Amino acid sequence: MEQSKVVEYFEGKLGKDRVLTEASVLQEFATDITGLRMVQKHFGWSSDQLATCVLKIQTKEEASEVITFLNEQKIVNVPRTGGSGVCLGLETPAGSVVLDLSDMNRILEINEENLTVTAEAGVPLQVLEETLNKKGYTSGHFPQSLPLAQMGGLVATRSIGQFSTMYGGIEDMLVGIEGVLPDGTLTRIKNNPRKSTGPDLRHIWLGSEGAFGVITEVTVKIFKQAPERVMQAFAIKDFKDGLSVIKEIVQAGWKPAVTRLHDRTEAAESYGPFVEEGESIMLFLSEGPEGFACLEGKEVARVAMKYGARPLGSKPLEIWLVHRNDICDHLDMYAVQGAVADTCEISAMWSDIGTIYDEVIERVKNEVPHLVAVTGHSSHSYDQGTNIYFMFGAMCAPSTEAAQKTYDQLFGIIMETTLKHNGSICHHHGVGRYRAKWMKKELGTAYTMLEKIKTAFDPNGIMNRGVLLPQE
Amino acid sequence: MTIMSCIKQVHDLDIVLKDDWIVESDGVSINIDYANRIMNTFDETALELMLRLSDEHKVKTKVVTLGDQKSDTILRKSLAVGVEEAVRIEAYENLTFKPEQVAFHLKKYIQEELKTDKDIEIVMCGRQADNGNHGQTGQLLAEMLGWPCITMVTDIKKVKDEYKISRMVDFGIEHLYINTPVIVTVTQSDNKLLRMATLKAMLDAKKKPIEVYCSKESNETVSPTYKLEKLTINTLKKHCIFFEDKDDNSKTDQLIQLLKKQIGNEVY
Numbered sequence: 001m002e003q004s005k006v007v008e009y010f011e012g013k014l015g016k017d018r019v020l021t022e023a024s025v026l027q028e029f030a031t032d033i034t035g036l037r038m039v040q041k042h043f044g045w046s047s048d049q050l051a052t053c054v055l056k057i058q059t060k061e062e063a064s065e066v067i068t069f070l071n072e073q074k075i076v077n078v079p080r081t082g083g084s085g086v087c088l089g090l091e092t093p094a095g096s097v098v099l100d101l102s103d104m105n106r107i108l109e110i111n112e113e114n115l116t117v118t119a120e121a122g123v124p125l126q127v128l129e130e131t132l133n134k135k136g137y138t139s140g141h142f143p144q145s146l147p148l149a150q151m152g153g154l155v156a157t158r159s160i161g162q163f164s165t166m167y168g169g170i171e172d173m174l175v176g177i178e179g180v181l182p183d184g185t186l187t188r189i190k191n192n193p194r195k196s197t198g199p200d201l202r203h204i205w206l207g208s209e210g211a212f213g214v215i216t217e218v219t220v221k222i223f224k225q226a227p228e229r230v231m232q233a234f235a236i237k238d239f240k241d242g243l244s245v246i247k248e249i250v251q252a253g254w255k256p257a258v259t260r261l262h263d264r265t266e267a268a269e270s271y272g273p274f275v276e277e278g279e280s281i282m283l284f285l286s287e288g289p290e291g292f293a294c295l296e297g298k299e300v301a302r303v304a305m306k307y308g309a310r311p312l313g314s315k316p317l318e319i320w321l322v323h324r325n326d327i328c329d330h331l332d333m334y335a336v337q338g339a340v341a342d343t344c345e346i347s348a349m350w351s352d353i354g355t356i357y358d359e360v361i362e363r364v365k366n367e368v369p370h371l372v373a374v375t376g377h378s379s380h381s382y383d384q385g386t387n388i389y390f391m392f393g394a395m396c397a398p399s400t401e402a403a404q405k406t407y408d409q410l411f412g413i414i415m416e417t418t419l420k421h422n423g424s425i426c427h428h429h430g431v432g433r434y435r436a437k438w439m440k441k442e443l444g445t446a447y448t449m450l451e452k453i454k455t456a457f458d459p460n461g462i463m464n465r466g467v468l469l470p471q472e
Numbered sequence: 473m474t475i476m477s478c479i480k481q482v483h484d485l486d487i488v489l490k491d492d493w494i495v496e497s498d499g500v501s502i503n504i505d506y507a508n509r510i511m512n513t514f515d516e517t518a519l520e521l522m523l524r525l526s527d528e529h530k531v532k533t534k535v536v537t538l539g540d541q542k543s544d545t546i547l548r549k550s551l552a553v554g555v556e557e558a559v560r561i562e563a564y565e566n567l568t569f570k571p572e573q574v575a576f577h578l579k580k581y582i583q584e585e586l587k588t589d590k591d592i593e594i595v596m597c598g599r600q601a602d603n604g605n606h607g608q609t610g611q612l613l614a615e616m617l618g619w620p621c622i623t624m625v626t627d628i629k630k631v632k633d634e635y636k637i638s639r640m641v642d643f644g645i646e647h648l649y650i651n652t653p654v655i656v657t658v659t660q661s662d663n664k665l666l667r668m669a670t671l672k673a674m675l676d677a678k679k680k681p682i683e684v685y686c687s688k689e690s691n692e693t694v695s696p697t698y699k700l701e702k703l704t705i706n707t708l709k710k711h712c713i714f715f716e717d718k719d720d721n722s723k724t725d726q727l728i729q730l731l732k733k734q735i736g737n738e739v740y
Contacts, residue, residue, distance in 0.1 A: 272508040315506055322489055337668050371671045395670060 018056040026050040032085035035342025038335035051092040060216040068184030079210040081150035087432025118219040121152025140167030152215040157430035158207035166257035178217040182458040210464035212457040226287035230297035231317035234309035235279040258285035265375040341393035348423030349385040370395040387427040436470040474532040479515040483507040511546040514598025516666035518658035551677035552669035575612035593652035610657035626661035
């Protein structure tokens with residue numbers, strides 16, 4: 001179908017003001033906030049793969065009707081809410097249609113008996129959290145993208161928040177969900193505390209990245225705001241000792257909501273006056289019902305001291321709490337200086353994570369020319385392992401091609417090293433289009449399951465083509 | 473030809489928490505030692521302008537700061553981004569609110585240098601420090617040296633044998649051709665962020681020498697024209713009105729009603 005006819009059809013259905021076709025808008029919607037694109041834009045990059053139009057969807061019925069049409073016409077679409085993706089998952093294939101659900105922004109119900117909130121896909125997490133706080137509740141979900149992200153996208157990318165060690169990732173919070181399948185069918189998974197009715201279908205949506213349908217509404221858990229909070233920081237000489245401290249704490253059954261270990265470079269950069277040269281820093285925040293936080297805090301301190309950590313009081317935590325999402329105000333701060341900079345988060349079992357950290361840092365330092373910095377921290381821990389959130393920056397010649405080459409080299413080292421030691425290539429940013437090329441290695445023999453799910457749900461390949469599965 | 477950039481180490485004020493702005497019992501200090509120490513942002517811009525000149529012309533670049541060994545961090549950062557020489561004028565006293573003394577020590581050092589290096593053509597300073605915000609050091613230094621001073625500079629270019637300086641004025645940008653030697657105080661402008669240093673350059677900079685200059689003059693040599701009496705915390709009060717959606721009255725309607733009321737009362 002000709003692009004002009006597609007636009008005409010949607011203008012008839014939604015009205016002209018909800019079908020955006022201006023070139024500048026399409027360019028804005030052509031990508032997300034991946035670090036690579038940030039610096040490439042600084043060097044003059046613009047997308048030559050523009051969508052036909054952006055549709056401002058306001059109801060689930062509209063979403064269903066629109067997708068039915070797109071499926072019939074075999075037109076690729078890119079579902080989108082807050083736009084804070086960092087893996088090129090929102091890049092538009094040429095001639096695609098963007099389904100922008102950010103106008104679906106109503107909080108439908110706060111259920112204080114069952115402790116749930118039901119919200120449309122476009123509800124900003126920050127609005128949700130502030131609304132809950134007024135009633136004495138919290139979502140318990142605090143990703144760094146908090147000022148930007150919206151509920152549909154958070155579920156679609158298997159998001160996680162900074163308080164995850166206690167509250168879990170979005171997969172632990174999702175109770176029920178509604179979405180439109182690629183054939184236009186509106187489906188709902190009802191709210192239940194737990195069930196044994198075959199596979200948990202919520203997991204089709206969790207991490208779906210728009211590849212299996214469009215999420216229109218979610219019901220997630222809410223929590224009573226904790227009456228007590230204990231914050232403490234420690235300096236520790238060796239990063240791996242810090243990993244051992246965290247492992248011992250979580251495996252003993254304690255779950256400090258914030259459990260972080262920053263390596264020596266990050267410690268010096270963000271907490272310089274607190275640490276001696278070469279020291280890493282650990283941040284713990286315990287919260288919960290009365291008495292719990294103090295009890296947990298004491299045990300955290302005991303384990304930390306056992307490994308020779310040096311107590312630093314609560315100030316580093318206070319600073320972290322206030323400044324943890326500052327980057328959202330300065331997303332292009334490195335790009336404007338011509339630096340290829342981004343973050344990359346991986347996870348692995350306790351037996352492998354230290355080796356991955358060491359090897360990545362060593363390889364990046366040795367192999368990447370014009371490196372500015374490579375750092376890492378652990379910020380989400382589990383009984384079986386933890387994540388490492390690598391941050392990197394390097395200078396390159398001022399061209400989009402040079403930026404791509406440098407970015408590929410940096411990311412490639414992290415991906416290869418992680419896979420070599422049985423880690424997972426994405427902890428919480430998702431796959432998008434950028435990491436799809438490593439998905440066969442990531443999933444191994446299970447890759448065929450993902451292929452079959454995609455084919456079954458989306459036989460025409462209209463849903464965000466290019467994410468999760470690499471394009472042959 | 474030598475260009476010298478005067479840089480200052482300051483606390484990163486963006487990090488300081490709202491509740492920690494507490495004046496100490498001496499009435500003239502605030503303890504924010506937990507904040508990282510960084511290069512003053514205006515000085516960073518001045519440094520970048522100096523480096524851009526040296527990218528295009530054969531000039532010797534030098535940075536100078538006042539302080540104790542902790543200040544070496546910003547000198548090493550300067551060396552890492554390409555400055556050739558770094559000098560620290562030894563000073564252990566906190567000179568945050570004493571621009572006259574800072575200017576005096578800089579003057580003594582520059583005069584000493586002029587005995588061996590007649591080619592110091594431009595001395596650059598950030599227009600003010602992030603902490604004291606006096607905006608005086610550059611101008612006092614010019615007065616003490618008897619040199620001209622150009623303030624609010626946003627760019628410097630060398631055109632043949634002359635320097636063309638752009639400076640911010642109320643009505644736009646003023647372009648001047650200047651004679652040297654001269655002091656310039658630099659303000660921020662678009663695309664003048666200090667370049668980033670690579671890890672290798674930072675490691676190399678750690679091995680480079682830093683010249684330490686011990687002033688023979690004591691701080692008492694300068695008689696300050698004023699004395700800091702006390703600091704007070706300026707508490708900002710927000711005068712915000714938040715509208716809530718009501719069934720019979722939208723936020724827009726409420727805003728219109730409020731504006732009409734204010735206009736009616738001639739309160740703009």
